[in-house]
Amino acid sequence: MRLWLRALLAVFVYGSLALVHAGEVSVAAAANFTAPMQKIAQAFAQDTGHTAVLSVGATGKFYAQIKHGAPFQVLLAADDETPAKLVAEGLGQAGTVFTYATGRLALWSKQAGVVDDQGRVLQGPLSQHPQVKLALADPRLAPYGAAAVQTLTQLGVWPRWQSHVVQGDNIAQAFQFVATQNALLGFVALSQVWVDGRVSQGSVWVVPQQLHAPLRQDAVLLVTGKDQPAALALMAYLKGERAKAIIRAYGYGV
Structure with a gap:
């Protein structure tokens, strides 16, 4: 088989496998992070094949919804207290909390x-x-x-x-x-x-x-996302350079 045909077949096979394993992650994101998260979601889809389904709103309301069983898999909070509280209450995965942005x-x-x-x-x-x-x-x-x-x-x-x-x-x-x-x-x-x-x-x-008190914005993997490849991929992606560049462009510290 010619080399170019082999290469084309390999691209097709690996591309098909990526689509098979692509998934969705349900993300609750602080309202202040709407614009950068929309751009990150686009880049995340391009780079990984996974889709981030975004809901934006107040961190306090998301906390109440998660407590009542809302099926979010990742929380991007506007503070550092809510993710820690969710971990303490058994709703967030221990060891996954990190500061993804510092707000102004x-x-x-x-x-x-x-x-x-x-x-x-x-x-x-x-x-x-x-x-x-x-x-x-x-x-x-x-x-x-x-x-x-x-x-x-x-x-x-x-x-x-x-x-x-x-x-x-x-x-x-x-x-x-x-x-x-x-x-x-x-x-x-x-x-x-x-x-x-x-x-x-x-x-x-x-x-x-x-x-005012520091606006440290922490992310946490919720227990509903602990075995979900797309959720794990998003948590890793937020720590990468492409996501950080988008975050900085909107005036945040990382």
Whole structure:
């Protein structure tokens, strides 16, 4: 058999085997990680043949759903507490937790010039205007919402802004409030407004990390995914250079 025909046959056989073994992994991903995870899922499918089926939302809600039997196989949390808790409760696989990203909080307005790069807008007269709304995620469910309240408290301005707050279930809803201009400004994940080293639209203040608890985002393999090749492959893939490059491009640390 000619060499080129053998090579073609080998490609067909190995390609067919890859398709046979390709699987799906059900992923619960923190809302702030939506955009980078969508890109990672595409790259993951190209490189491995596996498909990552994504659900995005608040980490607190995912925790409750997993406790009640939701069939997720991997959790990409917005904090480092929830994965550890799931392992302690027997719902997460011991030894699989790792920090896949370190998040950054940002104050953002869709309008240019509203938010200055020092965050002084929070100290200014806007807090006295009854029509001005400040969006943030539910601090009881979303770590980025908790970080927003911590920031306002540290700056000593939480009492003046508290009556202006419009609250989303998660950071994606907080972002939507600002994006649709139902809120003039809001606390969002930097990844939602930062692409390739610059703000995509409007004005932004990147909140200094000392103003709130660290936003370490941990991944955990859930017990429902412990024997699933696609779930194991995704956990390994998130540690690889292609995934890390995507994560960095959205303003996260890795």
